[in-house]
Amino acid sequence: MIQAEHLQKTFHVRKRNAGFKNAAKAFFSREYEEIHALNDVSFRIEDGEAVGYIGPNGAGKSSTIKILSGILTPDSGTCVIDGRVPWKDRRAHVSQIGVVFGQRSQLWWDVPVIDSFELIRDIYAVTEDVYKRNLRDLTDLLNLSEILKTPARSLSLGQRMRCEIAASLLHDPR
Incomplete structure (x- = not known):
């Protein structure tokens, strides 16, 4: 709540x-x-x-x-x-939420999107099975399979926003 x-x-x-x-x-x-x-x-x-x-x-x-x-x-x-x-218990709090800001990217500009996703997995200490399940589900839901190996700088705004949404949900926020 x-x-x-x-x-x-x-x-x-x-x-x-x-x-x-x-x-x-x-x-x-x-x-x-x-x-x-x-x-x-x-x-x-x-x-x-x-x-x-x-x-x-x-x-x-x-x-x-x-x-x-x-x-x-x-x-x-x-x-x-x-x-x-x-703002008082930020570390525990952010592990349970997903946020997308249009002007601030979670994706590394010059690397393929999948590399950014793997970095996010490491930052949030997501287990391999949860990561694979979420990546599969989000890739299907957001139609990302064709762009996962593309650097973020090469994506259209719509493609990048779909990847940002996926990045915000990879760690299984509540």
Whole structure:
């Protein structure tokens, strides 16, 4: 179960105008803008429940997912996933989740996809039988057999996203 209550997250973003003169001025006097990414976000997701998390750009979707995955710590509020606080027990937490971020790849750019998968197997200490079963099932489900020996840099965006989904599920997350 995922329980998030009153999550708040604010980012302090440095501002400066363009040009060398303004860059020099900003060196001595820094200006910041506060961006309120999350303001009192609360929700509960039960085991087995499927949800969509949608909203316009800047609505806080990625910030919420980063908090849920333990990458970010909220300024205030609580989050408990399967009895763990993601940012406090991150190592145990990430072994039980799978996340795909469109702008951040789990695949090594210059090696065949299968090599990235094997590295992920080693990182998560997945047993050989679980890895083989998951690789077979994900290869069939996501139609990966033709691209497993292709370097990630040579894949189309759609092919790469299918491989990213497989990579996030190889370790058998809960």
